[in-house]
Each structure stands twice: as structure tokens, then as C-alpha cells.
Amino acid sequence: MSRNEFSRRRFLRDGAVASAVAWTAPAALSAAARPSNADFLEVGLPKSELLTPALCVDLDALEANIDTMQSTVSANGIGVRPHTKTHKCPAIAKMQMARGAVGICTAKLTEVEVMFEHGLDKILLTTANVSPAKIRRAMILRKWCDGFTQAVDTEENARDLDAAAGEAGVIADIVVDVDPGGHRTGVPPGEPAVALAQLVDRLANLRLRGMLCYDGGAQHISGFAARRTQAIERMAPAAETFSRMRQSGLNVEIFSGGGTGTYNIDHETPGFTDVQGGSYVFLDAQYLAIGGEDDDNTYNDFEPSLTILTTVLNAQYEGRATTDAGAKSCTINQPWSIVIGETGMSYTSGSDEFGTIRYENPSRIYQTGDRLELIVSHCDPVVNLYDKMYATRKDRVEAVWQIAGRGKNQ
């Protein structure tokens, strides 16, 4: 089944349901269970009345994705610590926690601040803070947020954190970030990582909680078998490091890593405790292309839930149409966005302001004013373009969620 057939089948099915069912207030979201990071002006509107470009998340698909992740990791004896760098949305983080996550991850300090401000309190910051100003802010945050843990990857940084924690009068929770071989962040596995963990353990104002090792490079390896083999192999030095930390008597309750591409593989790494999956809540064209355990062509473990609504602005030239969603609304990541329900056309967003449809053997031709819906190319940077996200069910807006972490990249 090709990606377009996949998406067309799913969305045609949903469309048929939507048109047959009158919209009613959602029973599943009682006042207590409703995630609170919302405004209410557009609640109840059909998607067809939203100004475009608009970012939408389908709640049925989102909930199914969160449940799939949770049930899979639970069955595999590990946990999920969702990475909120993907959605930057406290409402979704709360849904993840309510469904069993052990905590959340963030990539940047300002994301921690936003998530804490919105009521999340078990937060693992996966990036080291190295500047004095950020270290100070991190320690002030730690005074208020007991569940805040941060990464460290050099001995110098551990000593800086210790000094700042002492100054702020806190004991800071720490995980050692171990490099999976990409040399992007992290200390080398083996002796350097163990020595760093021992230093953290010795420093008076730090408390060692364990380690993380995120192998970003493994997540998009195409084909499940190849991905599984490489992911496990590349995590072996980290597993050996974790084992040495444990054997040397260190407190290593956390061994966090992995992601959406390896969530059903990571439990095979000895000692591994929790998957830092992010993209699984939304999926996207990049992940659809990697293939899954059941289907070599389409990664169908999760459903694409995140879409962009766009409107055709110009249809007067042969073989093409222009829409209102370009690079500022879609990014220029590739594979490009996928037009839901259509075949024989491509969508590109190389222009800042405008999207371009090109027809080869199209299932339909769009006219000026027509609306279409896109599966996003790469969810993380797309979400980072929008201030709000329309949470919809059966094509009606059920909540308008602030993307409160948008632009919080410091």
C-alpha cells in the first residue's frame, strides 16, 4: 500500500463518518480530564471555517498513537518519557502523562520553564546547559520543580552545575548524556562516561539519576529489520557503559533513549528504561517513509494525525495550482507534504509564502478557493511555526491548543 493510498483510505473513511454523525460535545473530555492549555473561541467550528493555513491535530488519531506507544512499551517492560520538543504543547504532554508516561523530555531550558509553568513537573532536559546564565536559571527552576533532571556531558560542566546548585541551595538531579557515535552531544561511552558519572555522584550538590543515550541517526533507518539490527548494535556500547555504572554501585535508575523509529526495539538493549519518543504522536511524511514491522513501504504503527489546511489561491495555469501554505507554514523539509486523499500530484513548499501543486495524473483538479489538507513533512519544525493547533474530532474543532513552547529554543 503506497503512502497516498494509505492516507486516502483513512481520510475518506473518516470523512464518511464525519458527514454521517451530528457533532456533539465530547463525552471523553470531562472537565477534569480535558487538557487545560486551551482557548475556546473557535471550539465547535467545522475545519472548513478555519482561516488557512491552519495546523490541525485529529484527536482520534492522536489518542490512538499515545495508546499504541504506551501499550507497546508497557508490554515490553519499559516506559515512555515523551519528548515534547515535537509538539511543544502542554495539553498534549498532559494527555501523555495521563495515559502513563513516566515523565516528559525537553530539548531546551526554556521549554522546561514553559512546561513547568503549565503544570508538568517530571521533566528531563536532554541537553546540557553550558552558559552561566542558563545554569543559574536551571538551578532556580530546580528550587521550584522537584522533578527536574538535567543532562551533563563534560566534567567541567558537572563542576559548574555543582557550584551553581550550591549557590542556589539545591541538589540538582543529573543524568549523564552518552554519545551513541554521532558525536553530536554526549560523553564517549565506556571509561569517560563512567568517570563522569562517578564525579557527579561525588559532587555534593548533584544527585546522579542515571544516563541517556539518544541515537537520532537510528530513528529514520529505512526498513524494520535493518533498523533493528543497527539500533541494537549502536546502543551496545551505551548498554555496556550502563552495566559498568550499575556494577560500580552508582544510582542508575534511568537509562533513557530511543524514539519513534525504535520504540519497539529499544527494550532489547539491556538495562534500557524508557523511550524518549516524540514524533509518534503526529507521525509525518519522513516517518511514513521508513517502513514498519508489518509493512515495508509505510510505517503504519502510528497514524498521521497532524495536518495543515490550505486554500488554493490561483488555478489559472495549466498543470499547477498555487496555495497559501509555503515554507513559512510547511518548512522546506523533505519528503514534501502529502496531499491527503489524492494521487498523481505533488505538493512543494519551496516558496516562503506559497505552496505549489503540480499535476501529473491527478485524481482531481483544484479550483481557486478550494481547500486541501496536507500530512506534514517533518512534524517538529512544522509545529514550531504555529502559535496554536486545532484539536479536531470528526472534522470539528474540539479544542484550540496553545503551542506554548513555540520558539522556546533557548
Add this chain to the structure above:
Amino acid sequence: MSRNEFSRRRFLRDGAVASAVAWTAPAALSAAARPSNADFLEVGLPKSELLTPALCVDLDALEANIDTMQSTVSANGIGVRPHTKTHKCPAIAKMQMARGAVGICTAKLTEVEVMFEHGLDKILLTTANVSPAKIRRAMILRKWCDGFTQAVDTEENARDLDAAAGEAGVIADIVVDVDPGGHRTGVPPGEPAVALAQLVDRLANLRLRGMLCYDGGAQHISGFAARRTQAIERMAPAAETFSRMRQSGLNVEIFSGGGTGTYNIDHETPGFTDVQGGSYVFLDAQYLAIGGEDDDNTYNDFEPSLTILTTVLNAQYEGRATTDAGAKSCTINQPWSIVIGETGMSYTSGSDEFGTIRYENPSRIYQTGDRLELIVSHCDPVVNLYDKMYATRKDRVEAVWQIAGRGKNQ
């Protein structure tokens, strides 16, 4: 002179000045002249104390760029109507107006709303509104904003606008958007454009103001001579169209188009009235590469004023370093960002959260915690990632400007 040498010379010179001069309150910005779209918390701080990634604009360079554009177009007998899609920042729009612009352009309706809300009132929306909701909003805005003019590119759209204007009780100012051959937006030049202008002229609730023709494809043609030849040639059908509109007695006071790459070429197109330049306020790596009239290698008509401050997070692996400014702070546009003042290294931002420096024959090696400054790759989508911009002079923050139009892509 290569791009890196260019930027290094300029920024070394400025750095030397900065360290020699004590910071004093800026005499040039009296209370009356100071653009008001600002907050003040970080005013007076040195750039070195800002949390990174931080978006900065050098005021000396920005002011020089605005002056260069204004004096050039004035000398050529035309005007500038700056495109604010680039900066999305009312404070900069006000500087452009104060220095002689005939009005501003915006790409989206919500940008018009933001600019009007911040005190700008001569606004040309260069994109047609086609959905009923946007057309209604545009007409409501027109009730309050006398100087609001909008584009149209089909007869059906002209009739829709006329009906909505009638309903709102306004006369809407209109320009006809003419396609320069890219087939992205606009009506074909010649008879179709003239017929559309005549229809607008006839409709009771519309007032024809002229036409626009923006040739985006001409802006980045490499080499001044080639750019000049092609730009003029490609604008010839639009010029012929404009002439026919004028000859048929239509009110065509506006013939707007062009941009940063053709600002000193566009006056050669007969009838042309004003340049819609956007990027010239900032320049960027993409524009540096096109070459100018004086220098085939570097477009030095304007100075790069927009930079990203970033911090090195990891420097423990040979031949590379990792920073805190990745795709969410720099976009993935190419050419990649340029590290100011350095040679023999490249900067890429393909990872969402992290930038990567790779060394070949480096002028320096960065350590963890070191800060560096980048000339942005492509200014428009980069600005659209940030909520605020630090306006600096001699490396001190003189104003913190809201990018009030950020994310206003509807």
C-alpha cells in the same frame, strides 16, 4: 573578496570599535523618533549576556541599508514600498516609513492586521484574498484603514470583493496582480490583465489603483549583468500591459514590483513606480551569493545586519563542534549560515535542535561555552522563527523589538 573575508572585515572592525567605546544612551533615537514596537527588559545589555539562540539586528547596518535603498530609488525617480513579509516587525516598518517609503507591502491578511494595529496605515496586500472569511475580514479592515489596498487576479475574485465591499459599506482599493511568467500568482499580462483592470474600474464598490508584478525568479539571478538583462526582459509584458491600461484611461497610479535583487534595475521598466524590496534591510547568505554591480562575488550593495548568536554545547570530538542553533533557529535553507569572522569552517543546521560546525582549515577552534555569530541563510523564514529581535549598536542592546507579525501567515 570572498563572503567570509567580507564579513570578517566588517565585523572585526565593528568589534574593535565596540570594545573601545563606552556605551551611552543613543542620541539618534529621541523619544519621538524611537520606533515603539519594543519592550525594555534587556535594553542596555551587551550581546554577550543574551540567552542563545538570539536573533540580533545591527542598527548601524540596518539604518545604512534603509538609507541606501531610499537614496537609490529616489535618485532613479521611483519609490520604495518595503515588503514587511521579511521582517514582520512594526518597528522596522516605521523606520522605513520615516525614511521616505511610499507605503508598505504585506503578503498575508493577518500581517496587514498586525501592521495596522501597530500604527502603519499605507498597506498594499500583494496576495489576493479568496476565501469568504478573509474577504469579509479584509473589508472590515478597510473600514478602519483608508490606506489599505489589496490585489486581485481573477474576474470572479473581483466580483466577490465588490460584493463584500458593498455589504461592508466601503469602497475597496485594488491593484491587479499581473503574472511575470512564473505562473504562481497573477493574471496573464496583456488582454486578460487589461480586461480585469477594466472590470475593477467598472465595479461600483472597487477603486482601481494600478497593478503589481513581482518577479520573484529574477531576484536571485547570479551576476548583475545577467540579472539586469533578464529582469528587464521579463518585465516587458507587464510594462506593455501597464501602458495599455494607462492608454485606455484607467487610473494606474501604482506599478509596483521588483525587490532587493533588482532595486537598481526596476526603474528601467517604463511606468514602474515603486520597488517592493524586503530582504535589503537584513541581507542574508542567499543574497550575498548573487553578486552586485561592483563585485561579481559578493552582493555588497547592502550590509548583512541580521545575525543569530549561538553557543557551543559540545567540543569534545575531533573536527567538529555542536551548537544550540539548529533548524528551529536557523531553518534548513541554503547556502547555510555563515560564521562571522571565521574561515575554514562550515556551519550546518540540518538537525532540529543543534547546529554543526565542521573544521577544514579553521581560523580558530571553538570550546564548549564559546559564543559565535551567524549571518542568516535566508532572512524571511528565519525571522519567522523568533518572537523578538534584539536591535543592537556596538554590540549593546538598544531595543528589543517584537516580531509582531511572526506566524501571521493566514
